[in-house]
Amino acid sequence: MGARKTNPDFTNGVPELLILQILSRQSLHGYAIVARIREITDEALQFGEGSIYPILHRLESDGKIVASEAEVNGRNRMVYRITKPGVAQLEASIQNWNRICSAIQLALSGG
Amino acid sequence: MTLDTWTTRLSRSLLVNGLPREYVCRTTREMADHLEDMRDSEGDDDASRRLGDPDTLAQMLTHGFRRQSLFGRHPFLTFWLSPIPIATFLAHIVYLFTIELIMPVVVRLYGESEVAFVSGSLDATKVVLVLAMHLWLQAIPVLLTMRLYRIIASRAARPWTSIIPAMILFLLYFSMTKFELTWPSGTNPGNYRIDIGTVSGFSSQPVTQGLQALFVALVCILWLYRVAGEQSSERESAVTAIP
Structure with missing residues (x-):
């Protein structure tokens, strides 16, 4: 099976939101964060799990997480x-x- | 793809992209832990399927890392526009340092006052001293500036080859350091003059200026050769040392 592609919807501020939400409840490592995202979204979001790390590192350099x-x-x-x-x-x-x-x-309900 | 192949490809890509070794070690270790967890709790050991393509991930990590520093965010400003003012500043600092510290020592050794040394007649010893000082004034600012830009490239997570445009600019600038030597003849006691950053040198004395440019180019090439060798062996040792 080929490599998973990053879901574009998962790159527009949503991952940061989910990660911060998860970490606001509990301190976790990368794999546990990915597992938790899968769990709370009922596996609706498909993304290469590695893409979580650039986001974590960016949040860390911005001082949002340590x-x-x-x-x-x-x-x-x-x-x-x-x-x-x-x-x-x-x-x-x-x-x-x-x-x-x-x-x-x-908008969907017709304005 | 197996864990080993995947992590080796990731770390190699990150190092080739110019990321610092400490960051590459940390990231690769996190990924290895992730894969180990994946294998332990889900029995899945297909790294590529779960974590994505290592080269694509390396690009994402590199992009994220570069965004963290001013140098990384503005490579054109850093590696194309800033070298000339920085090089000019460093050249003048080295020039002043040399004159203030070296000159009095040379004068004392030579047994003349500073005025007499500068304006007095030239002889072979003085010519050698002046030439050595001139070569020093050309080589040291180049080496200092290249060293500085190599550090900047490392901080900005850019490959060391990013400094090549800057190096070409230094080469042009430092080859314009004008050196005039008038040999003593008849009643003329001879004289010398060193100007830095002048543009008239090439038209007035193309041969000596050309030789000076060649000297600066040689310094740059030797330095690049050394850095390329260092980088290559450092990368190989880093890839094998990373878990």
């Missing part, structure tokens, strides 16, 4: 944790997302 080594199931893993600016961005992103959803819903 990474630190921690032992998970007997192994040292890079665990990500949300920061205060990350929480602020999450709140703003949720508001923005709700506004877009309402606008689309309004």
Whole structure:
């Protein structure tokens, strides 16, 4: 089977929103974040799992999350944790997302 | 694709793209952990199917890393526009440093006052000293600037070859360092003059200016040859050292 392609819908601020939402509940490592996204979206979002890492690294360099080594199931893993600016961005992103959803819903229902 | 092949291809692509070794190590280790988790909890060990194509992922990681620094975001400004002012600044600093620190020592060794050394008659020893100082003034700013741009290229996650346009600009600039030497003859005691960054040198003395340009070019080529060798062996050792 060939490599999975990144879903374009998954590149427009949605992954950041999902990652920040997941990390706001619990600090997790990359694989656990991907598993959690699959779980909470009922596998509706298809993407190359590797594409989560550039996003995590960008959020980290922007100060929205921090990474630190921690032992998970007997192994040292890079665990990500949300920061205060990350929480602020999450709140703003949720508001923005709700506004877009309402606008689309309004358009679909005939204005 | 197996875990080993996949991680080797990823790390090689990241290193070729010019990303720092520490970042490549960290990212490759995260990916290896991800694949190990995948295998342990789902029995899936097809790295390529789950994580995507390593070269495409390397491009995404490189793009993300470059966005983090000003140099990485503006390669044209960094590697094409900034070299000349930076090189000019460094050349003047080296020039002043040389004159302020080296000249008094040379004068003391030679047994003349500074004025006498500069305006006095030339002899073979003085010519050798002046020539050595001139070559120093040409080589050191070039080497310093290239070293600086190599560090910048590394910070910006650009391949070391990104500095080649800058190097060509330095070459043009430093080859314009004008050196005039008037040999003593008859009643003329002889004289010398060093100007940096002049454009009239090539038309007034094409042979000596050409030789100077050749010297700067030789310094650049030797430096590039050394860096290319270093990069190649560093990349090979990094790929084998990464888990």
